[in-house]
Amino acid sequence: MIPSPEGRPEETDLELINRWKAGDSRAATRLVGRHSQALARFAASAGEREGIEELVQDTFVRAFASLDSFRGESTLRTWLFTIERRLMLDRRRSERRSRETVPVEESDHVSEYGALDGLIAEEAQERVRKSLDALSPTQREVFTLRVQQGLSYKEIAEVLGSTEGAARVHYHNAIKTVKEFLKDE
Amino acid sequence: MNKCIDSDIQEMLPDLLHRTLADDARQRVEAHVATCESCQEDLDVLRMVKSAAVFAPSIDVDRVVRQLPPYQKIMPAIERPASTRVVSWLVAASLALVVLGGGSVLMIQSKDSRASNPAGYSQVPNQVATGGQATKLSPVESVVVSRPLDKSVAAHPRALALAADVDGLSDGNLMQLMNDMDGFDALPASEPEPVISVDSGDSL
Numbered sequence: 165m166i167p168s169p170e171g172r173p174e175e176t177d178l179e180l181i182n183r184w185k186a187g188d189s190r191a192a193t194r195l196v197g198r199h200s201q202a203l204a205r206f207a208a209s210a211g212e213r214e215g216i217e218e219l220v221q222d223t224f225v226r227a228f229a230s231l232d233s234f235r236g237e238s239t240l241r242t243w244l245f246t247i248e249r250r251l252m253l254d255r256r257r258s259e260r261r262s263r264e265t266v267p268v269e270e271s272d273h274v275s276e277y278g279a280l281d282g283l284i285a286e287e288a289q290e291r292v293r294k295s296l297d298a299l300s301p302t303q304r305e306v307f308t309l310r311v312q313q314g315l316s317y318k319e320i321a322e323v324l325g326s327t328e329g330a331a332r333v334h335y336h337n338a339i340k341t342v343k344e345f346l347k348d349e
Numbered sequence: 350m351n352k353c354i355d356s357d358i359q360e361m362l363p364d365l366l367h368r369t370l371a372d373d374a375r376q377r378v379e380a381h382v383a384t385c386e387s388c389q390e391d392l393d394v395l396r397m398v399k400s401a402a403v404f405a406p407s408i409d410v411d412r413v414v415r416q417l418p419p420y421q422k423i424m425p426a427i428e429r430p431a432s433t434r435v436v437s438w439l440v441a442a443s444l445a446l447v448v449l450g451g452g453s454v455l456m457i458q459s460k461d462s463r464a465s466n467p468a469g470y471s472q473v474p475n476q477v478a479t480g481g482q483a484t485k486l487s488p489v490e491s492v493v494v495s496r497p498l499d500k501s502v503a504a505h506p507r508a509l510a511l512a513a514d515v516d517g518l519s520d521g522n523l524m525q526l527m528n529d530m531d532g533f534d535a536l537p538a539s540e541p542e543p544v545i546s547v548d549s550g551d552s553l
Contacts, residue, residue, distance in 0.1 A: 203408075
């Protein structure tokens with residue numbers, strides 16, 4: 165148990181998982197509520213513009229369908245990020261294939277991307293988003309997982325299927341690029 | 350502004366932001382940042398990036414939960430150890446060998462028996478002592494009727510002599526056989542030629 169902000173003990177992810185396995189559906193609600201926004205932020209910062217809610221939902225469906233394979237060796241959030249990242253890669257592959265056959269129409273640009281942009285009220289935040297767009301996909305993933313999600317290099321390596329050393333290098337290159345981009349703006 | 354050369358501190362800046370550092374590490378990083386302009390600038394950038402992350406669509410938790418599959422315990426397949434599997438294969442192979450070998454032997458035996466005794470006759474040793482001499486018989490002659498002899502066969506003394514089992518002979522046949530045996534010569538009719546040594550005179 166970990167203490168909640170209200171002072172009462174907060175159940176750990178593993179305890180909630182065991183409760184859900186025992187048939188308590190409220191445990192699933194607690195787990196989804198605890199991690200869904202982090203998954204949505206990770207998807208948004210990784211460059212996803214459409215269908216983030218569906219992506220988060222698919223992530224939870226996949227995770228709950230194979231919860232027995234979760235051993236608790238990493239945190240549940242790291243495991244969820246790993247699943248979500250695979251789904252994003254699959255989605256990008258299929259989108260690439262469809263782009264090869266279906267011509268992009270002008271109306272395609274009017275979508276959630278515009279709605280999301282509308283949410284970015286402050287100029288500084290817009291600049292940050294642009295600076296993240298200047299990173300390579302791997303740099304962006306490492307940087308957002310480290311800075312926005314607070315994952316350790318070890319956890320980032322697990323999510324990316326890479327090494328801690330590689331994650332460190334990507335982080336240092338990313339922060340250098342972001343700093344230069346924000347200086348030039 | 351000088352670039353910070355303490356890479357350990359730089360790497361811990363995100364942890365400072367997320368308050369995940371232990372007390373002693375946090376105090377060390379905070380003391381360093383207070384005097385390092387480069388790290389202060391990095392920390393400002395990190396704060397900006399972290400705050401920019403809030404712009405993601407809010408997720409309808411209940412909707413997600415409704416889509417979740419019911420819990421089904423995955424029963425892992427029972428994996429037998431490799432040694433057990435090897436033993437099982439060896440036993441199976443041995444059994445197959447025994448069945449095949451036994452079947453082959455039985456087939457060969459039945460084939461031989463059919464080839465040498467097509468009418469179902471019994472076989473007797475193909476040598477019969479006759480008057481102190483071993484007479485080699487052909488396979489055809491060695492075949493003897495096991496059923497009671499009829500008159501034409503009984504009249505032939507040689508056929509009687511070849512009978513292996515005298516239990517099937519009638520009293521008359523036995524008497525005839527005995528009379529024939531009386532007529533047999535006890536000694537060979539011919540004697541071996543004497544060997545005459547020739548003195549060649551070489552010994553002188």
